[in-house]
Every structure is written in structure tokens, then in C-alpha cells.
Amino acid sequence: MYQQANLLGQESSPYLRQHAHNPVHWRPWGTLALQEARETGKPILLSVGYAACHWCHVMAHECFEDQQVADLMNAHYVNIKVDREERPDIDQIYMAALGAMGEQGGWPLTMFLTQDAKPFWGGTYFPKNSRYGRPGFMDVLQSIDRVWREDHARVVQNVDALTDHVSARLDAKATAVPLDKQLFDQFAANIAGMIDMKKGGLSGAPKFPNAPFMDTLWLSWLRNGNTQHRDAFLKSLRTMLQGGIYDHLGGGLSRYSVDDDWLVPHFEKMLYDNAQFIRHATYAYAETKDELFRIRIEETVDWLRREMLANGARFASSLDADSEGEEGRFYVWSASEISDAAEFQAFRTTYDVTSEGNWEGKTILNRLKSPDAFNTDTEADLLKVRQILFAQREKRIHPNRDDKSLTDWNGLMIRALTEASRVFQRSDWLELAISSYRSISESMIDGRLPHSVLGQSRLFPGLSSDYAAMINAAVSLYEATQEKTFLSDASHWLEALDRWHLTADGNYALSASDSTDVIIRVRGDQDEAIPSATGQILESIIRLATTTADYALQQRVEQLAENAIGRVLEQRYGQAGVLNSASLLLEPMKLVLVTPDREHPLIRAADSRSDPRRTDIWIRFEENTKIELVPGAGELIIKKPAAYLCRGFVCLAPVETAEALAELLKPKPSEH
Known part of the structure; x- marks a missing residue:
């Protein structure tokens, strides 16, 4: 006999624990809950949300805390609660299913599944009783139960077809497409055409920071000298950092603006948004020297230290939009x-x-x-x-914090802080990054990263995005410190990524091969608020191959990128991350700095010009040392301190002064 009880009290997710006292007999997602559905013959009611989600809280209060609703749910369904931040692989499957049903996606996600976890009907937020033009949840529960019992054949008739459709979308197969600069340039032009040049961001409301699109514009500027794309990037960033979406008292960027003026935020603050804005503001400061960008980074790092350290080292996930039951009250x-x-x-x-x-x-x-x-x-x-x-x-009641530390989000922040520490010469920011990095590394078991950590609880197995983000973090830390242990870590994580996520066709899945509770191992091609898992994987392997001069690894990532571009062209939406990363292969850049010490002016010149396309390697100068800049190019004899910039397999003439290097690294505007 299964427990007639709520089983969320010991979960590693604060969001799940928020629901531990609901009268609903919630189960966490996993093999036990799926087994219960099979053995009881009940359909599954799946509810997906996250801690900082306003409408998730509303539906919880109206429905899941209500005994009348809970009685219906408990009588007729196996009720499963999922934190989408802990299980984005689960969320992607069922969000894609909702889209395939012709419904608009969003959170909370409410899906009804067969005992085999295959979706057959769903929606998002439902009030208890019909209003806002939405059906009431009580009516939905009763109708689905009636159809399940009285017309079961109709329920299952289209389930397999729907699942196959979702699988084809999320585990897409496509012919590889060669790298083509024109494809990347056209994509950047398309994005630029959607930018509101008066207010920044994409035209219309709501306005999201949309970091993958911002990356597209900046990479186009660096690659082609397209000043229109640079200006669209800078306009968007400046406006959001002066708008209400930014917390002018405490630092930090909110999730998005509900209006088209960047005035009224959805007040939740997410770690990943702030990691990406720190990177973007670092680029912008290096280009413009506008103090706005420096100040906003400093304020936000202060906020991270003050409010977002979950255990003194790792970063927490988010702050709620609500406090005292009201959005934005704080x-x-x-x-x-x-x-x-x-x-x-x-x-x-x-x-x-x-x-x-x-x-x-x-x-x-x-x-x-x-x-x-x-x-x-x-x-x-x-x-x-x-x-x-x-x-x-500060005397007000603060919004709740989601204390779980997600490995991929921490990886994003570690990289952002590391890059900013170089541009702004802030060793304390580098120490903050290294502290988080060590904490994440120490949470491994048997050489594998968890996806989430809360106190002593760890959620395994990790996702492909966790390994990719930590490889990127490790490469950035290596560039900042030149400590080779970071490259060793990156190589180890690539081995783990290959072992647990590489599929038979030579691509990567988001879920590990020993994840036994997913009906589809999704590719992870789709961007969300951050670049997709596939985009992060491509970038991490490109950077590691360039840094280690591993030509075989570079050839392998070229094939991965061509496979991914083939899938992008089939799906044609939401894959800026893949295109941005693949574009780095057009001309991998490596800057080799040969100086007697790390305080040399050439080092400072390199540090001050952040460029996401470039990896920096330091070699201690000793006269008549022989070095090989790129594989197979032959050795050079070093006579004096110098910097060597290599694009692909072509290295430019060395420069010996900071001024000459600064000029070499500066993007060159072109006429458009």
C-alpha cells in the first residue's frame, strides 16, 4: 500500500519543500512515483514550477493548499511535483508536449500523463474555479478523471504519436551542415532587425535581457566590425541597467520587464541573468570605458556577496518576486x-x-x-x-531565497566574475570565483558533478550543461591564473561528459545515460534564458581544444558543430547559443603572452580587452626558449618579451608593447 502522505519534506529543492505541507499527496519525480502510477492504474498529474515563479505561488495558494482540490487530486491521480531548475530535462519534454498540443507554454506547467509518463493533456496556470477566461482546476480534474475512466481508448490513441512528435523535436536527427560565415552573419542581421533602437531589447513587451541574442550582436561586432550591431548591444544594456528592471538600491538585475520601457520588472532575481549581464557589462566597459558598466558590476557583485552565498562559497539560485504575499512589495x-x-x-x-x-x-x-x-x-x-x-x-521582510546551488548556473557566474576580475583588476572577485569553483568541485562523487546541492543533499546525475559550464569556468580561471590544475579539471570533466552524455550517433544528450526516469533523452539544443546545453558544450570544447592545442579535439568539435547546425536549420527557432558557439570555429583565436612575470604591461593590455572568441596563454620569458604557437607550425626561438595573436593556424607578427597589443586587440569598425 502506498503512503497516503506528502513526500516532499526531505527533497533537495527549496521549491519542493515549499509544497511539503500541502494536503496534496505530492511525490518527487523518480522511478518510485512512476512505479506507483503503473501499479495503481492512476494517471499522473505533473506540476512543474520553480521557487521564484509568481504564478506558481498563486496556483499553490488557490489550489494545492485547498483541501477540496487536494481530495480530488489524491483520489484520482499520482501527483508529482518537479522543480524545473533541478530537472530541466523533464521540463523540456513536457513543455514541448504542451506546445505540440497547440498551447502556449509557461509556468506553472500542469500536465496529465499516462502511467508510462507519456503526456496526453495539459496547460499552465489554473484557478480553483473558472475565471479570467480559464477553466477551473476543479472542473479540469473531474473532466480528465471521467475521460480516463470512461473513454480510456481515446486518451491513449494519440499518446504515442504525440510522444514521437516531441521526440523528433527534442532528439532531432538532421544532416550535418558545414560551417558558413554567411549563415552566422545573416542570423545576426535578423536579430538586429528585431531590436528596438529607441529603447533597446527586442521590440514590444515583455522585454527580456535575452543574453543569447545579445551575444549574437556582440560576436557580429567583433567578427565584422558591424557598428550597428555593437550599438544595438550597448543601447539595450545601458537602458536595462538604468531601468526599473535593475535594483538601484541593492544591485542585481530582475528577470524581465513586463512593459516595453524596462520600467516594471517581474521582480524575481535569477543567478544566471546576473552572470550574463556581468559578462556583457565587462565587454561594454572594455569597449567604451563608460563608468555605468563598472558601477553596475560592482553593485551586483556586492549583492552576490551580501545575499546570494548559500554556504559561504557557492551561489544560491534566485530571490523570489514576492514577499508578504505580494509581488514587488520589497x-x-x-x-x-x-x-x-x-x-x-x-x-x-x-x-x-x-x-x-x-x-x-x-x-x-x-x-x-x-x-x-x-x-x-x-x-x-x-x-x-x-x-x-x-x-x-533592509528593515522590510525580504523575499525568500532559493538556496539550492545549481552547478551550471554557478559555472556561468564563476566565469563572469573571473573575466570581470581581469578587466577591472579585482583580485577579490577572482577569489570569490575560485571559492565557488572549489565548493562545486568538492561536491563531486566518484568523479561526477551533481546538478544541484542544498546543504548535505546532492542531486545526481548531473546534466551535460553542468559539465560544459564548469569546463568554461575552468578555462577562464586558467587564463586568469595560468594554473594548469584548472586545465586538468576541464579535461576530466570532458571525459565525464563523454562517458555519460555522448550518444551512439556522436552527439550529446542533456540527461546522463543512467538517468532511468526520462522517456526521451533530449539533445539540449534549445536556448532558454541562457544558451542551450549544446551551445555551452560546443564553446567549452572549442576553448579547451584551443588552449591545449589539441588538434584532434578541434576536429571532433567541428563535426559536433556541423551536426548541431544541421539540427538548427531543421528547427529554426531558439538556438542562438548553438550558432554563437559554432561561429567561434570560423577563426579560433589564441593570444600567447611571453613575459618575464604576470605583472608585465602586455598582460595588463590583454586583460583589459575581454573577447569571448579568444583564449590567453602565458609563457614565462627566458631568452632563446623555443615555443610552438600552433600544431605543426614549427618552433620559434624567443628573443624578447612579446605577444603573439593567432587566428586559426595563422599567427600575426609579434608585438612588444602594451600600446601595440591594445591596438591589435581592438575591433575595427567597418562601413555598413
Whole structure:
């Protein structure tokens, strides 16, 4: 007899634990829950969400905390709760199934499955009773149960066809397509054509940072000198960092803006959004020297240290949008809460504080109407007021934090902090990155990375994105420190990635081969808010091959990229990450710095110009040392300190001064 109880209390996900006291008899996803469905003959009710999801909280309050709803769920279904951040492989399968049914996706995801975990009907948010033009969950539960019992043949009739359709989409097979610069350039032109050049971001609302698209624009600028694409990138980044989507008191970027002005955020703060914005702001500062980018990075790293260290080292996943049951309550202000004394007047004007407010009678602090920097004295006065208001805000009830540490998201942040530490000469940021890196590395068991860690709990097996993100983090740490242990780690993780995720056709699956609870091993080609697993894998292997001068590995990743591009051209949506990474193979860049020490001006010149296409290698200068810059090119005898920039298998003439190197590394605008 199966337990008539909620079984989420000991799970590694704070989101699942939030539901541990629901009257619903929730089970975590896994073989035991699937076995229960098979043995009881009940269909599965699958609910997928995440801790910072506003509508997930709404549906939980309206439905899952309600005894009447719970009684129906418990009587007729095996109820399974999934944290999409812990199990993106599960989420992708059933989100694709919902799309195949012609429904708009989103979270919470509510799916009904057969005992074999095959989907047959679904939706997203349902209120308890019909409203907002949506069917009530009580009615849905009763209708699905009735059809399951009385017309079972109709339920299962199309299940296999639907599953095959989803499999064809997520485990796509396609003919390899050779690398073609024109393909990447056309894709960048398509993205640029969708940018709102007055406000930044994609035209219309809602506005997301859309990091993969931002990467596309920046890579196009670096590759072709396309200033329109550079300006679209910079406009988007500047506007979001002055908008309400940015927390002007505490630092950190929110998930997205619900309007087309970047004013009203969906107030949740995600680790991955902030990792990617730190990278982008690092590029932007290196290009423009605009202090806005430096300040926003500094403020956000302070926020990471203050609020996002889950165990003193690893980074937590997110902060909720809600506090005290209300979205944004922690962040917004009434006019009466901000003094109208003389010393506050400049602040009120600069940050859009008015008696009527700018959102539902409240004020979301922003600088959209005053984006340009004032003089130093004015900015110092504004900082004093921000500090006063921050201290005042700290007394409020804070949003909840999702304390689980996801390996791939931590990998993204480690890389971002490492790159920023080089540009801004911040050894403390590098130490923060290394601390997280060591904590993640120490969480391995039998040489394998977990996907998630919470306290002493680890979720195995990891995903392909975990290994890719940590390889990228390790290569970046190697560039910053030149400690070869980081390259050893990267090589070890590539071996694990190959062992557990490489499929028979020579490509990679998101789930490990010993994941026994998925009906499809998805490829992981689809971008979400971060580049896809496939995109991250390609980039990580390209960078490792370039850094280690492993020509065989480079040939292998070229085949992987051509396979992935073939799939992209079949599906044609949501795969900027694959294209961005594959474009790096057009001309892999390596900068070899031969100097007597790491304090040499050539090193500083290289550090100050961050370029996602380039890997940097340091060799200690000793006169008459012989080095080989690229495989098979022959040895050079080093006579004096110099920097050698190699593009593919062609190395340019060495440069000996920081000024010459800075000029060499600077993108060259072209006419468009």
C-alpha cells in the first residue's frame, strides 16, 4: 500500500519543500512515483514550477493548499511535483508536449500523463474555479478523471504519436551542415532587425535581457566590425541597467520587464541573468570605458556577496518576486516613504519619484528619464540617499531565497566574475570565483558533478550543461591564473561528459545515460534564458581544444558543430547559443603572452580587452626558449618579451608593447 502522505519534506529543492505541507499527496519525480502510477492504474498529474515563479505561488495558494482540490487530486491521480531548475530535462519534454498540443507554454506547467509518463493533456496556470477566461482546476480534474475512466481508448490513441512528435523535436536527427560565415552573419542581421533602437531589447513587451541574442550582436561586432550591431548591444544594456528592471538600491538585475520601457520588472532575481549581464557589462566597459558598466558590476557583485552565498562559497539560485504575499512589495516605494527635504530633491527627480507613483500608485526606482551621469558631486549626493533608503529597505521582510546551488548556473557566474576580475583588476572577485569553483568541485562523487546541492543533499546525475559550464569556468580561471590544475579539471570533466552524455550517433544528450526516469533523452539544443546545453558544450570544447592545442579535439568539435547546425536549420527557432558557439570555429583565436612575470604591461593590455572568441596563454620569458604557437607550425626561438595573436593556424607578427597589443586587440569598425 502506498503512503497516503506528502513526500516532499526531505527533497533537495527549496521549491519542493515549499509544497511539503500541502494536503496534496505530492511525490518527487523518480522511478518510485512512476512505479506507483503503473501499479495503481492512476494517471499522473505533473506540476512543474520553480521557487521564484509568481504564478506558481498563486496556483499553490488557490489550489494545492485547498483541501477540496487536494481530495480530488489524491483520489484520482499520482501527483508529482518537479522543480524545473533541478530537472530541466523533464521540463523540456513536457513543455514541448504542451506546445505540440497547440498551447502556449509557461509556468506553472500542469500536465496529465499516462502511467508510462507519456503526456496526453495539459496547460499552465489554473484557478480553483473558472475565471479570467480559464477553466477551473476543479472542473479540469473531474473532466480528465471521467475521460480516463470512461473513454480510456481515446486518451491513449494519440499518446504515442504525440510522444514521437516531441521526440523528433527534442532528439532531432538532421544532416550535418558545414560551417558558413554567411549563415552566422545573416542570423545576426535578423536579430538586429528585431531590436528596438529607441529603447533597446527586442521590440514590444515583455522585454527580456535575452543574453543569447545579445551575444549574437556582440560576436557580429567583433567578427565584422558591424557598428550597428555593437550599438544595438550597448543601447539595450545601458537602458536595462538604468531601468526599473535593475535594483538601484541593492544591485542585481530582475528577470524581465513586463512593459516595453524596462520600467516594471517581474521582480524575481535569477543567478544566471546576473552572470550574463556581468559578462556583457565587462565587454561594454572594455569597449567604451563608460563608468555605468563598472558601477553596475560592482553593485551586483556586492549583492552576490551580501545575499546570494548559500554556504559561504557557492551561489544560491534566485530571490523570489514576492514577499508578504505580494509581488514587488520589497522593492517599491510610496512617495511618503521618501523624504521631500532639500537633500532628497535631486534623488526624487533622478529616480522618477512622484506623488502619484509610476506603477499602481507606487514608485519603482529608475533612471530612464535621467540616464546620463551627473557630475561627481551630484552622484556622491545620490549615493548617500541610496544608502539611507537601502538601510530603510533592509528593515522590510525580504523575499525568500532559493538556496539550492545549481552547478551550471554557478559555472556561468564563476566565469563572469573571473573575466570581470581581469578587466577591472579585482583580485577579490577572482577569489570569490575560485571559492565557488572549489565548493562545486568538492561536491563531486566518484568523479561526477551533481546538478544541484542544498546543504548535505546532492542531486545526481548531473546534466551535460553542468559539465560544459564548469569546463568554461575552468578555462577562464586558467587564463586568469595560468594554473594548469584548472586545465586538468576541464579535461576530466570532458571525459565525464563523454562517458555519460555522448550518444551512439556522436552527439550529446542533456540527461546522463543512467538517468532511468526520462522517456526521451533530449539533445539540449534549445536556448532558454541562457544558451542551450549544446551551445555551452560546443564553446567549452572549442576553448579547451584551443588552449591545449589539441588538434584532434578541434576536429571532433567541428563535426559536433556541423551536426548541431544541421539540427538548427531543421528547427529554426531558439538556438542562438548553438550558432554563437559554432561561429567561434570560423577563426579560433589564441593570444600567447611571453613575459618575464604576470605583472608585465602586455598582460595588463590583454586583460583589459575581454573577447569571448579568444583564449590567453602565458609563457614565462627566458631568452632563446623555443615555443610552438600552433600544431605543426614549427618552433620559434624567443628573443624578447612579446605577444603573439593567432587566428586559426595563422599567427600575426609579434608585438612588444602594451600600446601595440591594445591596438591589435581592438575591433575595427567597418562601413555598413
